[in-house]
Amino acid sequence: MSQRTRSQQRRSRTAACRQPRAPIFAALGDEVRLSLVAKLCSGRPHSISKLTEGSKLTRQAITKHLRVLETAGIVRSVHKGRETRFEFNPEPIAGMKQYLDFVSEQWDQALARLKSFVEAE
Amino acid sequence: MSQRTRSQQRRSRTAACRQPRAPIFAALGDEVRLSLVAKLCSGRPHSISKLTEGSKLTRQAITKHLRVLETAGIVRSVHKGRETRFEFNPEPIAGMKQYLDFVSEQWDQALARLKSFVEAE
């Protein structure tokens, strides 16, 4: 599955603890923003007007959500003429997966410790 | 890498779209809550007082955070005598990873489509 050495695993695991992941999670903690991410990760950059199309919200509301995603790094904005296009950036998502893997691993190890403790009785 | 069949992949992928993931992400979008999860996923259930120890926040503040995590399903509460213990529940985290995998896959496919389009020129 993984090609990484043990030391690389340890490094990425400790790194997974320190970096502030909360803002990234918070940025995805909204249905509107999740749907924006869905649109952006499945195609080429879209302009704000394009992303507002079909939504019941105002252009400015969508803009605010896009800025939240941009601050979290999940999305990048590129100015092109009179329009600003937003494109998906996969790196923070990879970081989140890494963090969740770390949590899962912690939990599995805790269960393993409990199991061996019980069996020792 | 994966042992799942193609139909299983498709089922999990469509499921990844429909369920409301935003509340789960939002629940992890807070440093206090992330540290609580860190404590709970690396050991046995802890009482509220135990989880408050070492924190600069009030017991009630911690309680509120725990309730948020509980509502999201990331944590379960078990009443034991005069204290209520909280324990980690890994299922929502697995769901999040599934969703993030879906997003990454979407993105990879979009890149692949772009690549083949460019090469066709």
Add this chain to the structure above:
DNA sequence: TGAAAGAGCAACCAAGGGGTTGCATTTCGT
């Protein structure tokens, strides 16, 4: 060149989130 499309900016507002204090309730231990 002038109208329309695409955005940015600022003010404003209602609602929710995070945190606190105060008090009541249940349970444990002596």
Add this chain to the structure above:
DNA sequence: ACGAAATGCAACCCCTTGGTTGCTCTTTCA
């Protein structure tokens, strides 16, 4: 049985968030 420990509940406060409206500015294009 009584005090201390562990919580629950409710009210309150402040600040952020999500959303709107109104105005201005730039770019496009006919």
